[in-house]
Amino acid sequence: MTMMFGYDHDVSGWGWFVTSAGVLLLWTLIITIAVLLNRSGEHVKARTTPSAEDVLDERQARERSTKANSGAA
Numbered sequence: 001m002t003m004m005f006g007y008d009h010d011v012s013g014w015g016w017f018v019t020s021a022g023v024l025l026l027w028t029l030i031i032t033i034a035v036l037l038n039r040s041g042e043h044v045k046a047r048t049t050p051s052a053e054d055v056l057d058e059r060q061a062r063e064r065s066t067k068a069n070s071g072a073a
Helices: 013-048 052-070
Strands: none
Touching: none
């Protein structure tokens, strides 16, 4: 009963090559998507963090308001 060709378990060299290439392509795709998602998350975080100049401006504004409220010139 060798008429069931779809159940042949003898994989040729090309079968191994195609399977290996498919697995490598799949893992490359998964890793690429993970890296791109991670980078996009970092980019959003970087935008919400105040710059050094903003922090310095806020600090100087607080010092000025503290001096103005205390009456010292």
